[in-house]
Amino acid sequence: MSSANLFSASHPEIDLAYTRSLTPLKYMSEAHLEVLLASAQMQYLYAGQNVWRRGTMDGRSYFLLFGDLALDNASGTSITLKGRDSTAAIAPNEPREHDVTALSDCALLSLDAAQMDKLLCWSQVADYLHTKIARDRDMDEDVEWMMQVLHSNLFFKVPPINVKVIFEHMQVRLVEPGECIIRQGEVGEQCYFIKEGSAEVARQDNNSTRHIANIHAGRCFGEDALVNDAPRNASVTMTSKGVLMCLPKQDFYRLLRAPDVPRITLAALSELGDEPVVVDVRSEPEYSAGHYPGSVNLPLHLLAIKARLLSPTLDYVLYCSSGRRAEAATHLLQEDGIRVKCLSDCAQLFSHNTPVALESDKNYVLRAGRAAPGQ
Template structure:
């Protein structure tokens, strides 16, 4: 898409408050959403300019922030969308089935779909783990720093599905002001979380030592050398006395491990026993309302920690979403609780079909009763 100069009378800034009204961004933590918006782009269209054509394929979620946008389908039917009232991404199924043309001056928010899906999933997994940790009275003293870990910068880079077992591998280290924790050029064998205190990040450059950043409690450092399997790219020294939690390299690599969960396919859904199985849609309630698999109940991933009590041992559950990432995470977490759960392996293929909506329900919703799906009111 060619670069478009912003019309002088349009002044649209992208901030957390505005993004928190959009679906599914509204279900992300402020920390993860802030990271997502760092790579977001605001684009501006004049009347008559085309945003996308029918049949085009891109890897983006597009949101109408301002103005009126005209959607035209293959039969020439037109729908007018008005900014400020649109909270869903613009017909983002691929390939696109509409041509989108600006009817007035428009502002568009463009987000990379893969980045959105990753950060959304990791944010919601952190929410789930928060609810689990908060219920464990033995962890009362550790809840605050554990939540700092879950919302730290480390989990903008790696999936936290295995984080529960990682906490047990972390060891506390009391440090003094002025102490050097890692040195530039060293081979990394662990990463660190600042539980208490402040530190300084410096780097040796062509003109001498430069201060790169100041980091405080709740931040992780040293993970880049492990992620990239490269020497340390900076030196970190304590500015105050403090406490660090260190995670050895082997434990860190367990974080990178993808969850291995059993799966099933759409073709097997028709054969399941309705008296002992249920389908669980883990997308947001707004996404569910736009269309869901027949008979599926809605338990959004970020509410899984609260609503998993509605499930019942002995019932077979199948989790799905539109990409497979949130549903794989949900399947893993529920299996950790002892439930019999599989992920729908080809759910994303269904949502990318041109006629996907033929297979979805929009006029019915379902709830769990005694662990099984029944029609809601």
């Protein structure tokens, strides 16, 4: 079995547009998806080769792009998976519950599962904020730069649950042409985002100054100060009048700590019957493939639009496949005055030894804030 970077010259047929047909990648912004695909791998197999054995763990998600696979579980049951019919990750739970073998020549897209989950959550919380900001007419001028901040690689290190408060820690700085913002060799104490204006990046080498780049609105600089203790490796000087948004190092460190949200275990939830209302914040295809009995689907990426269907007088429990999207949704809904908890052991719900029999033949919708059978 061989693997290569997704965007290597030997695999030009796999591109960004193609991956947007896959679940849940189709619910991720292009900027976040490009970051994810930068470390993706392609794997090719001949008939008879194994993808993995039961019990293995590698922390990756695999998508079948073409070819046929056989999935064999411990009881001897075999399922055939066909690339032309499959858009979801192949049996994603770990430890692996199946032996997976190629029945024909196959191509698989392999992604870091934890990175995919975090970027998916990041992207969908950004969608939530975009919708909320766009509704506020007083913030019309801020929508574009705020979205650029949220799509900056720097902030992907921040837990998605903290995305909303990034802007609360940013400070406005008005700057003039010729003003030196950071100097090479200094210890950095903050990073900057150019809201308006442009700047030049230059580096001093052997008593001569070398031009590195011109940067404009939408760019972040000085971010090394937030993640390293190394001195500044270049100087940045404004070439026009402008507005910078500044984030001090200590505020960034605070953003790395996720706040607590109220939680409930799967065992405790199972004992409560019809109360509270259980909400699945995954995408619709993920929900349809198997969900907690009686749960409704309220995808995180649509939360800003559909949260009005929830009642402030009822209690809700949110879950997803890993807990990350559920934690973020719990935090956001709490701020809107909804009584909500996050399922603390989401992964157990989808493991092979789950104590709950998932439903896939029924769906439920919210009516007056409660779960009701769908059409």
